[in-house]
Amino acid sequence: MYPVTCYYPKLYDTLVHHNADKTITYQLDQIEKTKWLYYKLKTSPNYDTQVVNSSDDSVLNLCHSSKYLNSLKTGKPQPLAETSGLIWQKNLYPAHVNSVWSSIKSSISALNKNISMTLTSGGHHAVADRGYGFNPINTIALTTKYLLTNKIINNIAILDLDVHLGNGTIELLQHTSNIHIFDIYRYTKPEWITRLPSTLPDNIRVYQTDSTNQYFKQLESYLAQIKKLNPGLVIYHHGVDVYKNDRYGGILKFSEEKIHLRERLLLKSLYRHVPIMIILGGGYVKYDNPSLTTSRKKHPPPPPHHLL
Structure with a gap:
Protein backbone atom coordinates (compact mmCIF):
# COMPACT_ATOMS: atom_id res chain seq x y z
CA MET A 1 0.00 0.00 0.00
CA TYR A 2 2.82 2.42 0.78
CA PRO A 3 4.10 4.83 -0.30
CA VAL A 4 0.81 6.53 -1.17
CA THR A 5 1.24 9.34 -3.70
CA CYS A 6 -0.41 12.60 -2.63
CA TYR A 7 -0.97 15.52 -5.02
CA TYR A 8 -1.07 19.08 -3.72
CA PRO A 9 -2.10 22.14 -5.78
CA LYS A 10 0.34 25.02 -5.91
CA LEU A 11 -1.06 28.36 -4.71
CA TYR A 12 -3.86 26.67 -2.75
CA ASP A 13 -2.15 27.52 0.52
CA THR A 14 -2.01 31.22 -0.42
CA LEU A 15 -5.80 31.65 -0.39
CA VAL A 16 -7.13 33.80 2.43
CA HIS A 17 -10.43 35.10 3.72
CA HIS A 18 -11.52 37.95 5.96
CA ASN A 19 -14.15 38.76 8.53
CA ALA A 20 -17.28 40.76 7.73
CA ASP A 21 -15.75 44.18 8.36
CA LYS A 22 -12.50 43.22 6.59
CA THR A 23 -10.34 43.97 9.62
CA ILE A 24 -8.88 40.47 10.02
CA THR A 25 -7.43 38.28 7.26
CA TYR A 26 -7.18 34.56 7.92
CA GLN A 27 -7.37 31.15 6.26
CA LEU A 28 -10.42 28.92 6.30
CA ASP A 29 -10.37 25.50 7.94
CA GLN A 30 -10.20 23.71 4.59
CA ILE A 31 -7.07 25.58 3.54
CA GLU A 32 -5.40 25.14 6.93
CA LYS A 33 -6.19 21.44 6.97
CA THR A 34 -4.85 20.67 3.52
CA LYS A 35 -1.74 22.80 4.05
CA TRP A 36 -1.01 21.16 7.39
CA LEU A 37 -1.53 17.69 5.93
CA TYR A 38 0.80 18.42 3.03
CA TYR A 39 3.67 19.44 5.29
CA LEU A 69 -15.27 31.03 -15.08
CA ASN A 70 -14.49 34.49 -16.40
CA SER A 71 -15.75 36.02 -13.17
CA LEU A 72 -13.38 33.77 -11.21
CA LYS A 73 -10.51 34.87 -13.45
CA THR A 74 -11.17 38.59 -13.32
CA GLY A 75 -13.21 39.13 -10.16
CA LYS A 76 -15.92 40.81 -12.24
CA PRO A 77 -18.78 40.88 -11.63
CA GLN A 78 -17.71 40.49 -8.01
CA PRO A 79 -21.04 39.10 -6.71
CA LEU A 80 -20.81 36.21 -9.19
CA ALA A 81 -17.11 35.61 -8.49
CA GLU A 82 -17.88 35.35 -4.78
CA THR A 83 -21.05 33.21 -4.90
CA SER A 84 -19.18 30.39 -3.14
CA GLY A 85 -18.55 32.63 -0.13
CA LEU A 86 -14.80 32.88 -0.77
CA ILE A 87 -13.51 36.40 -1.37
CA TRP A 88 -12.09 36.99 -4.84
CA GLN A 89 -8.30 37.22 -5.04
CA LYS A 90 -5.84 36.89 -7.90
CA ASN A 91 -4.78 33.35 -6.91
CA LEU A 92 -8.34 32.05 -6.59
CA TYR A 93 -8.63 30.88 -10.19
CA PRO A 94 -5.11 29.45 -10.76
CA ALA A 95 -5.19 27.69 -7.37
CA HIS A 96 -8.37 25.87 -8.35
CA VAL A 97 -7.02 25.03 -11.80
CA ASN A 98 -4.17 23.34 -9.93
CA SER A 99 -6.69 21.63 -7.65
CA VAL A 100 -8.46 20.05 -10.59
CA TRP A 101 -5.20 18.87 -12.15
CA SER A 102 -4.07 17.51 -8.78
CA SER A 103 -7.25 15.45 -8.68
CA ILE A 104 -6.87 14.26 -12.27
CA LYS A 105 -3.25 13.23 -11.73
CA SER A 106 -4.22 11.53 -8.49
CA SER A 107 -6.96 9.55 -10.24
CA ILE A 108 -4.56 8.35 -12.92
CA SER A 109 -2.06 7.42 -10.22
CA ALA A 110 -4.74 5.39 -8.45
CA LEU A 111 -5.40 3.45 -11.64
CA ASN A 112 -1.74 2.43 -11.66
CA LYS A 113 -1.09 2.01 -7.92
CA ASN A 114 -4.60 1.19 -6.64
CA ILE A 115 -4.77 4.13 -4.22
CA SER A 116 -3.79 7.80 -4.13
CA MET A 117 -4.81 11.05 -2.46
CA THR A 118 -5.55 14.63 -3.49
CA LEU A 119 -4.81 17.23 -0.84
CA THR A 120 -7.47 19.70 -1.84
CA SER A 121 -11.22 20.24 -1.61
CA GLY A 122 -13.61 18.09 -3.62
CA GLY A 123 -15.74 21.16 -4.26
CA HIS A 124 -18.94 19.10 -4.23
CA HIS A 125 -21.28 22.09 -3.75
CA ALA A 126 -20.24 24.06 -6.86
CA VAL A 127 -22.59 23.95 -9.86
CA ALA A 128 -22.23 25.02 -13.48
CA ASP A 129 -22.99 28.70 -13.09
CA ARG A 130 -21.97 29.52 -9.52
CA GLY A 131 -20.29 28.36 -6.34
CA TYR A 132 -21.83 27.28 -3.06
CA GLY A 133 -20.53 26.40 0.39
CA PHE A 134 -17.01 27.87 -0.08
CA ASN A 135 -16.62 25.67 -3.17
CA PRO A 136 -16.03 27.79 -6.30
CA ILE A 137 -15.05 24.85 -8.53
CA ASN A 138 -16.39 21.27 -8.51
CA THR A 139 -13.16 19.30 -8.57
CA ILE A 140 -14.87 15.91 -8.31
CA ALA A 141 -17.22 16.49 -11.25
CA LEU A 142 -14.47 17.97 -13.44
CA THR A 143 -12.13 15.05 -12.73
CA THR A 144 -14.88 12.59 -13.57
CA LYS A 145 -15.74 14.37 -16.83
CA TYR A 146 -12.07 14.54 -17.83
CA LEU A 147 -11.52 10.82 -17.29
CA LEU A 148 -14.62 9.94 -19.30
CA THR A 149 -14.08 12.47 -22.10
CA ASN A 150 -10.52 11.30 -22.65
CA LYS A 151 -11.60 7.64 -22.48
CA ILE A 152 -9.16 6.95 -19.66
CA ILE A 153 -11.90 5.04 -17.89
CA ASN A 154 -15.58 4.39 -18.57
CA ASN A 155 -17.19 3.51 -15.23
CA ILE A 156 -16.71 5.56 -12.06
CA ALA A 157 -18.28 5.38 -8.60
CA ILE A 158 -18.28 8.43 -6.34
CA LEU A 159 -18.65 7.79 -2.61
CA ASP A 160 -19.39 11.08 -0.86
CA LEU A 161 -19.13 10.85 2.94
CA ASP A 162 -18.99 14.56 3.70
CA VAL A 163 -21.81 15.27 6.18
CA HIS A 164 -23.36 17.76 3.74
CA LEU A 165 -25.17 16.68 0.58
CA GLY A 166 -22.96 16.80 -2.51
CA ASN A 167 -25.57 18.80 -4.41
CA GLY A 168 -23.21 20.18 -7.05
CA THR A 169 -21.75 16.82 -8.02
CA ILE A 170 -25.25 15.35 -8.28
CA GLU A 171 -26.52 18.27 -10.36
CA LEU A 172 -23.57 18.17 -12.77
CA LEU A 173 -23.37 14.39 -13.20
CA GLN A 174 -26.97 13.19 -12.77
CA HIS A 175 -27.45 12.50 -16.48
CA THR A 176 -24.17 10.64 -16.95
CA SER A 177 -25.23 6.98 -16.97
CA ASN A 178 -21.80 5.43 -16.38
CA ILE A 179 -21.30 7.45 -13.20
CA HIS A 180 -22.72 6.12 -9.94
CA ILE A 181 -22.96 8.46 -6.95
CA PHE A 182 -23.40 7.18 -3.38
CA ASP A 183 -23.97 9.94 -0.84
CA ILE A 184 -24.60 9.66 2.92
CA TYR A 185 -25.30 13.01 4.53
CA ARG A 186 -27.08 14.75 7.37
CA TYR A 187 -27.31 18.37 6.26
CA THR A 188 -28.54 20.16 3.16
CA LYS A 189 -29.92 23.58 2.23
CA PRO A 190 -33.11 24.60 0.41
CA GLU A 191 -31.19 26.42 -2.33
CA TRP A 192 -29.32 23.20 -3.13
CA ILE A 193 -32.39 20.96 -3.15
CA THR A 194 -34.55 23.22 -5.30
CA ARG A 195 -32.05 22.90 -8.15
CA LEU A 196 -32.34 19.10 -8.13
CA PRO A 197 -35.23 17.02 -9.56
CA SER A 198 -37.69 15.59 -7.04
CA THR A 199 -36.86 12.08 -8.28
CA LEU A 200 -33.21 11.33 -8.92
CA PRO A 201 -32.12 8.85 -11.61
CA ASP A 202 -31.16 5.32 -10.62
CA ASN A 203 -27.43 6.01 -10.81
CA ILE A 204 -27.72 8.54 -7.95
CA ARG A 205 -28.20 7.10 -4.46
CA VAL A 206 -28.57 9.46 -1.50
CA TYR A 207 -29.31 8.69 2.13
CA GLN A 208 -29.96 11.22 4.89
CA THR A 209 -29.47 10.28 8.54
CA ASP A 210 -28.58 11.71 11.94
CA SER A 211 -27.93 8.26 13.43
CA THR A 212 -24.46 6.75 13.63
CA ASN A 213 -25.91 3.22 13.61
CA GLN A 214 -27.97 3.88 10.48
CA TYR A 215 -24.98 5.59 8.89
CA PHE A 216 -22.88 2.45 9.17
CA LYS A 217 -25.68 0.17 8.00
CA GLN A 218 -26.08 2.31 4.89
CA LEU A 219 -22.33 2.52 4.36
CA GLU A 220 -22.04 -1.28 4.41
CA SER A 221 -24.86 -1.46 1.86
CA TYR A 222 -23.21 1.13 -0.38
CA LEU A 223 -19.82 -0.60 -0.20
CA ALA A 224 -21.42 -3.90 -1.22
CA GLN A 225 -23.18 -2.19 -4.14
CA ILE A 226 -19.97 -0.50 -5.28
CA LYS A 227 -18.06 -3.76 -5.10
CA LYS A 228 -20.77 -5.46 -7.17
CA LEU A 229 -20.64 -2.67 -9.77
CA ASN A 230 -16.88 -3.20 -10.05
CA PRO A 231 -16.14 0.33 -11.29
CA GLY A 232 -12.83 1.24 -12.85
CA LEU A 233 -12.29 3.85 -10.15
CA VAL A 234 -13.83 4.96 -6.85
CA ILE A 235 -13.57 8.66 -6.02
CA TYR A 236 -13.88 8.82 -2.25
CA HIS A 237 -14.87 12.24 -0.89
CA HIS A 238 -13.51 11.92 2.61
CA GLY A 239 -15.40 14.15 5.02
CA VAL A 240 -14.53 14.24 8.71
CA ASP A 241 -17.30 16.73 9.42
CA VAL A 242 -19.33 13.72 10.56
CA TYR A 243 -17.38 14.04 13.83
CA LYS A 244 -19.80 14.68 16.71
CA ASN A 245 -18.17 17.98 17.75
CA ASP A 246 -17.73 19.40 14.28
CA ARG A 247 -18.55 23.11 14.11
CA TYR A 248 -20.65 22.97 10.93
CA GLY A 249 -21.66 19.33 10.90
CA GLY A 250 -21.62 16.42 13.28
CA ILE A 251 -23.62 13.24 13.79
CA LEU A 252 -24.54 12.23 17.33
CA LYS A 253 -22.07 9.74 18.85
CA PHE A 254 -19.79 9.83 15.79
CA SER A 255 -16.46 9.66 17.63
CA GLU A 256 -12.85 9.56 16.41
CA GLU A 257 -13.03 5.79 16.78
CA LYS A 258 -16.04 5.71 14.46
CA ILE A 259 -14.12 7.70 11.85
CA HIS A 260 -11.27 5.20 12.02
CA LEU A 261 -13.80 2.36 11.77
CA ARG A 262 -15.31 3.94 8.66
CA GLU A 263 -11.93 4.08 6.93
CA ARG A 264 -11.12 0.49 7.86
CA LEU A 265 -14.47 -0.71 6.49
CA LEU A 266 -13.91 1.11 3.23
CA LEU A 267 -10.38 -0.16 2.74
CA LYS A 268 -11.30 -3.70 3.73
CA SER A 269 -14.18 -3.73 1.28
CA LEU A 270 -12.65 -1.94 -1.70
CA TYR A 271 -8.86 -1.82 -1.49
CA ARG A 272 -7.23 -4.33 -3.87
CA HIS A 273 -10.60 -4.77 -5.61
CA VAL A 274 -10.96 -1.34 -7.23
CA PRO A 275 -8.64 1.69 -7.46
CA ILE A 276 -9.46 4.41 -4.92
CA MET A 277 -8.73 8.12 -5.23
CA ILE A 278 -9.23 9.99 -1.95
CA ILE A 279 -10.10 13.69 -1.99
CA LEU A 280 -10.74 15.83 1.06
CA GLY A 281 -14.17 16.93 2.24
CA GLY A 282 -15.20 19.03 5.22
CA GLY A 283 -13.93 19.17 8.77
CA TYR A 284 -14.38 22.20 11.00
CA VAL A 285 -12.99 22.90 14.45
CA LYS A 286 -15.60 23.53 17.15
CA TYR A 287 -14.52 26.12 19.69
CA ASP A 288 -15.52 25.64 23.32
CA ASN A 289 -14.07 29.04 24.16
CA PRO A 290 -15.53 31.84 21.97
CA SER A 291 -12.31 33.86 22.27
CA LEU A 292 -10.48 31.17 20.29
CA THR A 293 -12.29 32.18 17.13
CA THR A 294 -10.60 35.55 17.04
CA SER A 295 -7.23 34.27 18.20
CA ARG A 296 -7.30 31.54 15.57
CA LYS A 297 -7.78 34.08 12.81
CA LYS A 298 -4.63 35.85 13.97
CA HIS A 299 -2.55 32.78 14.82
CA PRO A 300 -4.02 29.61 13.27
CA PRO A 301 -3.06 26.45 15.21
CA PRO A 302 -2.53 23.06 13.58
CA PRO A 303 -5.78 21.08 13.20
CA PRO A 304 -6.80 18.76 16.04
CA HIS A 305 -6.30 15.02 15.80
CA HIS A 306 -9.79 14.31 14.49
CA LEU A 307 -9.05 16.24 11.30
CA LEU A 308 -6.19 13.96 10.31
Missing part, protein backbone atom coordinates in the same frame (compact mmCIF):
# COMPACT_ATOMS: atom_id res chain seq x y z
CA LYS A 40 2.94 16.55 7.64
CA LEU A 41 2.90 13.91 4.89
CA LYS A 42 5.88 15.47 3.13
CA THR A 43 8.10 14.29 5.98
CA SER A 44 6.64 10.77 6.15
CA PRO A 45 8.31 7.83 4.36
CA ASN A 46 4.85 6.36 3.79
CA TYR A 47 3.80 9.15 1.43
CA ASP A 48 5.16 10.58 -1.79
CA THR A 49 4.01 14.20 -2.12
CA GLN A 50 3.81 15.90 -5.50
CA VAL A 51 3.10 19.62 -6.04
CA VAL A 52 0.97 20.29 -9.13
CA ASN A 53 1.17 23.51 -11.14
CA SER A 54 -0.64 23.85 -14.47
CA SER A 55 -1.73 26.74 -16.66
CA ASP A 56 -4.13 24.55 -18.66
CA ASP A 57 -7.56 25.75 -17.56
CA SER A 58 -9.48 24.24 -20.51
CA VAL A 59 -10.64 21.35 -18.32
CA LEU A 60 -12.84 23.69 -16.27
CA ASN A 61 -15.11 24.16 -19.30
CA LEU A 62 -16.24 20.55 -18.95
CA CYS A 63 -18.63 21.52 -16.15
CA HIS A 64 -18.68 25.28 -15.61
CA SER A 65 -20.10 28.10 -17.74
CA SER A 66 -17.74 30.53 -19.48
CA LYS A 67 -19.46 33.49 -17.80
CA TYR A 68 -18.86 32.05 -14.35
